[in-house]
Amino acid sequence: MHKILSVAHILGKVLMVFSLTYFLPILTSFIYHDGQAADFARSLLLTAGFGALIWYMTKHFRREMKPRDGFLLVASTWLGVGAFSTLPLLQSIPGLSFTHAFFECVSGLTTTGATVLSGLDNLPQSINLWRHELTWIGGMGIIVLAVAILPLLGVGGMQLYKAETPGPMKDSKLTPRITETAKNLWFVYFLITMACIFSLRIAGMSWFDAICHAFSTMSLGGFSTHDASIGYFHSPAIEIVLIIFMLLAGINFATHFLALRGRNINVYRADREGIAFLKLVLGSAVGIALFLWHSGTYGSFWTALRHAAFNLVSIATDCGFASVDFGTWPILAPLWMLFLSCISVSSGSTGGGIKMLRTMVLVKQSEREMLRLLHPSIINPMKINGQVVQNNVVYSVLGFIFLYFMSVVVFVFMLVGSGLDFVSSFSAIIACINNAGPGLNQVGPATTYANLNDFQIWVCISAMLLGRLEIFPILILFTPAFWRK
DSSP, X not given: OHHHHHHHHHHHHHHHHHGGGGHHHHHHHHHHTOSOHXXXXXXXXXXXXXXXXXXXXXXXXXXXXXXXXXXXXXXXXXXXXXXXXXXXXXXXXXXXXXXXXXXXXXXXXXXXXXXXXXXGGGSOHHHHHHHHHHHHHHHHOHHHHHHHHOGXXXXXXXXXXXXXXXXXXXXXXXXXXXXXXHHHHHHHHHHHHHHHHHHHHHHTOOHHHHHHHHHHHHTTOOOOSSTTGGGGTOOHHHHHHHHHHHHHHXXXXXXXXXXXXXXXXXXXXXXXXXXXXXXXXXXXXXXXXXXXXXXXSSSSHHHHHHHHHHHHHHHHTTOXXXXXXXXXXXXXXXXXXXXXXXXXXXXXXXXXXXXXXXHHHHHHHHHHHHHHHHOTTOOOOEEETTEEEOHHHHHHHHHHHHHHHXXXXXXXXXXXXXXXXXXHHHHHHHXXXXXXXXXXXXXXXXXXXXXXXXXXXXXXXXXXXHHHTTSHHXXXXXXXXXXXX
16 A cells, blocks of 8 residues: 555656646636636646645655666556646537547557547647647656656656666666656657647648648557547648658657767667668658558559558558548558557667667567577577677567467457447457557547447557557566565
C-alpha cells in the first residue's frame, strides 16, 4: 500500500503539470471564437485540483523512488492522463460515451491515431487541436517531458526514463544528467516539429492545419483535422513534405541530436538501424508501386508510386495518415504495409512495434544459430553498429518477441470471440499494438473504430497501451514478484 501511495504522490504532481497543456486549446478557442474555452478551463481546474488533492493527501508517503516504482508510475500516468484528457471531449461532443472518449485520448497519447470520431471537419478548432496536442505530447513520452521540465519532482529520473523509453535509448544517455538528456531530446523534437509546420504551410496548408498535422507527423500519431485525412488536400507537395518528416520521425532521435550537436550528417551514415529502416521502407514503396501498377489498380506507374509511397511510409512508420482507401487495394499491399508497421521504425523514434533494432538482433541471432550448427565450437559475437551485443540483450529481445506475438494472438482471439470478423480483428490488433492507426475492413482507412462495441474498444485500448509501453512495463505489474517486498 505504501508503494501505491508514494507513486500516487508523484502522479499528483504529474497531473498538475499536465493541466498546463490545456492553455494551448484555450488560446485556440479565443482565437477562433469556437465557444470551448470554458470547457477547457473547467478541465484544467479539475485536473489540477485532483492532482493537488492526491499530492497533498499522500505527502507523508513521499520517498525516494525505487526502480520498480517507475513501472507503476508510468502505467498509472498513462491511464490517469488518458482519463482526465477526456474531459474536454465529454463536455463538447454530444452523446460521446466515456469509453469512446477514453479510446480517442489514449489513441492520441499512444500516438496510435485510430479514431472513433466522424465529422472532424466540423469539430471546434480547439477540440481538434487538443487531439493533436495529445499525440505530440505522447510522441516523446509524458514521463520524459515531466523529467525534462520538473527536475525538482523529487523522484529518481532515471527510473522513469528507463521505464518510459524504448530500445537502446534507456542504456545510452546523451548527457551525464538524465534531466539534460530529456531536455535535449525534447529540444530536437520541438525543432523538427517547427520545421515541419513551416514546410506544410509553404506546401499549401493553412496555419491551423499545418500545426495540427505537424504534431501528428512528428509524433507519428496520424490524427487529422479532416475525415478524408491527407486525401482532403489532393496535394503531391503536402504528401512529399509529410513523407520526409515521417521518415525523420522514424529515425532514432538520439541520432538527430548527435547530428545537430556536431553539425555532421555522417552521424546518419553510422546509424545502421536507421539505414536499414530507410532501405526497407523506400524499397517496399517502389515494390508496392510496381505491384499496384502491374495489377491494374492504377493506370500510371507514377500515380501508383505517389499513392504507394505516401500510404506505405505512413503505415510502415506507424503514423496512420491515408491519402486513399488502401483497403481496396489487392490484399498483398495492405498486408505488407501492416507487416512493415511491426518491424520498421528505429528504436528511440516515436513509432511503435518491434522496432528495427530488435529485428536486426533476431536476424543476426538466426545466422549465429545456423553457423553454430555447422561449427559447434565457433566463437561468433554479435555486433551492431560496431558494438558487441551482449547475450542478455539477445535474451531480452527473444522474450519481448514472444510476449509481443502472444499478446497479438490473445487479443485477436478476444475480438474474434466477440463477433468481429478475422480480418478486422487481426488488422485492428496489429494496428493498435504497433500504434499504427487504421486497419482493414471494419476498421479500415475509410471508416472509424466507432463500428466496434464497447468490449472490442477496450480490447483495442489495452493493445494500444501495451504496445506503446513496449509490453514489459505493463505485464510486469501482473507478476506476484513485483508486489513482494
